[in-house]
Amino acid sequence: MLESGCEGAGELAEQWARVRGRLRTEVGEAAFRSWLKPLTLVGDRDGVVRMAVPTRFMRDWVSGNYADRIRALWKSENPTVGGVEIVVAPPAQKTAASQDAGPMDSDQPREPAPNGAAQTAPAPAPSERAHGTAGSAANDSGLYETPESGGFDDISAPLDPRFTFENFVVGKPNELAYAAARRVGEADAVPFNPLFLYGGVGLGKTHLMHAIAWHIRARSPRKKIIYLSAEKFMYQFVRALRTKNTMAFKEQFRSVDVLMIDDVQFIGGREATQEEFFHTFNALVDQNRQVVISADKSPSDLEGVEERMRSRLGWGLVADIHPTTYELRLSILQAKAEEMGVAIPAKVTEFLAHKITSNVRELEGALNRIVAHATLVGRSITLETTQDVLHDVLRANDRRVTIEEIQKKVAQHYNVRVSDMSSARRARAVARPRQVAMYLAKQLTARSLPEIGRKFGGRDHTTVMHAVRKVDELRATDAAFAEDVDLLKRMLEG
Numbered sequence: 001m002l003e004s005g006c007e008g009a010g011e012l013a014e015q016w017a018r019v020r021g022r023l024r025t026e027v028g029e030a031a032f033r034s035w036l037k038p039l040t041l042v043g044d045r046d047g048v049v050r051m052a053v054p055t056r057f058m059r060d061w062v063s064g065n066y067a068d069r070i071r072a073l074w075k076s077e078n079p080t081v082g083g084v085e086i087v088v089a090p091p092a093q094k095t096a097a098s099q100d101a102g103p104m105d106s107d108q109p110r111e112p113a114p115n116g117a118a119q120t121a122p123a124p125a126p127s128e129r130a131h132g133t134a135g136s137a138a139n140d141s142g143l144y145e146t147p148e149s150g151g152f153d154d155i156s157a158p159l160d161p162r163f164t165f166e167n168f169v170v171g172k173p174n175e176l177a178y179a180a181a182r183r184v185g186e187a188d189a190v191p192f193n194p195l196f197l198y199g200g201v202g203l204g205k206t207h208l209m210h211a212i213a214w215h216i217r218a219r220s221p222r223k224k225i226i227y228l229s230a231e232k233f234m235y236q237f238v239r240a241l242r243t244k245n246t247m248a249f250k251e252q253f254r255s256v257d258v259l260m261i262d263d264v265q266f267i268g269g270r271e272a273t274q275e276e277f278f279h280t281f282n283a284l285v286d287q288n289r290q291v292v293i294s295a296d297k298s299p300s301d302l303e304g305v306e307e308r309m310r311s312r313l314g315w316g317l318v319a320d321i322h323p324t325t326y327e328l329r330l331s332i333l334q335a336k337a338e339e340m341g342v343a344i345p346a347k348v349t350e351f352l353a354h355k356i357t358s359n360v361r362e363l364e365g366a367l368n369r370i371v372a373h374a375t376l377v378g379r380s381i382t383l384e385t386t387q388d389v390l391h392d393v394l395r396a397n398d399r400r401v402t403i404e405e406i407q408k409k410v411a412q413h414y415n416v417r418v419s420d421m422s423s424a425r426r427a428r429a430v431a432r433p434r435q436v437a438m439y440l441a442k443q444l445t446a447r448s449l450p451e452i453g454r455k456f457g458g459r460d461h462t463t464v465m466h467a468v469r470k471v472d473e474l475r476a477t478d479a480a481f482a483e484d485v486d487l488l489k490r491m492l493e494g
């Protein structure tokens with residue numbers, strides 16, 4: 001219930017909704033969201049309208065910068081209003097008063113702090129403030145930040161519910177990054193700061209960051225976590241500069257328990273943002289708050305990033321995610337197929353794991369496509385339909401291995417000279433490895449038969465065709481030979 005003197009509560013709330021609307025138009029969306037959106041109506045008494053904000057810092061700012069305007073707007077709505085008072089209400093109380101939508105978004109007036117003692121409540125310290133119950137309530141809905149945080153909800157990106165530790169398939173290429181991420185998610189004290197995850201596109205950096213956040217959220221729902229891309233960080237900063245709200249910006253970032261910045265390579269070359277990022281980073285690390293960073297390169301290789309920043313980024317634990325191996329790709333496919341509840345023949349998963357070597361995102365995309373296709377046309381998944389549906393992706397992935405690499409690997413394996421791949425020698429000891437290399441060139445690259453022939457000492461395309469047939473025949477009749485060739489193939493595919 002609103003503490004209401006001269007006005008009915010409903011009427012006051014309606015007036016407040018109009019005041020808010022006009023404030024929003026006057027100050028602009030950015031400033032409104034940062035400063036005025038968190039304001040909630042408590043009530044009025046003796047001609048003074050009382051509104052609450054969640055922190056003392058915010059109260060000072062709003063009182064110093066907007067009080068006159070707020071008073072004037074109130075007066076124009078209701079001439080009996082003689083003044084306004086901005087008070088601090090701790091987040092829990094404010095939640096009761098406002099939940100996530102401000103009165104403007106609602107037809108109903110909201111409950112004030114239960115004991116009506118909002119104005120006497122001390123302003124909590126930044127980290128305490130971060131721990132309000134409103135935070136947990138908001139985060140239960142899957143959104144990442146809290147309505148009481150004065151713009152946090154605007155800053156942190158939502159988390160993908162699929163990106164958990166349980167859904168992350170661990171293999172040699174990512175085991176260090178996974179172990180480090182788990183440690184950060186599970187540890188009570190900050191284990192290393194920052195955790196710097198790096199690796200190529202689509203290899204699971206974002207997945208691991210979200211998994212850390214989910215895990216911390218589950219263990220300590222009151223912790224304030226911000227996850228966002230470096231680009232969004234820059235955008236927020238530039239916006240804060242433009243609207244002269246850098247204080248709010250700093251306050252928001254420096255009061256978190258865990259800060260996660262994805263794709264930090266994009267921060268390179270932008271000095272003012274880098275500077276701000278550096279200060280934010282230092283402030284958090286100094287306060288022993290966990291920082292997690294991801295990038296496509298190691299700290300020392302980040303281009304356009306100042307030396308002091310690069311060195312600081314490498315102070316904690318630097319964990320890289322390597323390109324996937326065949327085994328990891330196969331496990332990921334099997335796990336995803338199971339998750340989707342579809343039966344996929346082993347032949348198909350093996351084929352995909354062999355062929356789609358670029359990254360996990362593409363692998364997932366390929367799987368989704370074949371499953372969608374099979375569902376649509378109502379037929380089961382076979383190797384043929386897979387090849388058909390994915391011909392474009394498969395071709396793009398084929399270009400990874402060069403014929404030269406194949407020749408080198410095969411020569412090494414059979415202990416012959418690389419030059420024998422192009423020589424005219426016909427002895428079985430060199431002719432067979434040459435045929436295997438031709439076969440693999442056909443399998444692993446997008447080169448045509450004549451092109452392959454040319455690379456093998458200018459041989460005719462029929463010779464290559466013969467080699468491919470011969471190797472196929474031998475594979476079918478000689479298990480040891482087949483195993484040999486498969487091993488080579490796997491090694492070449494990385």
Ligand SMILES: Nc1ncnc2c1ncn2[C@@H]1O[C@H](COP(=O)(O)OP(=O)(O)OP(=O)(O)O)[C@@H](O)[C@H]1O
Nearest residue numbers: 167168169170200201202203204205206207360361
């Ligand atoms: N080991 C893994 N197990 C399960 N899924 C994975 C694994 N690695 C990556 N993925 C999946 O692959 C997709 C791409 O991963 P993610 O977005 O985390 O990549 P990234 O490294 O952040 O890429 P970018 O550099 O483009 O941001 C996601 O759907 C993710 O769930």
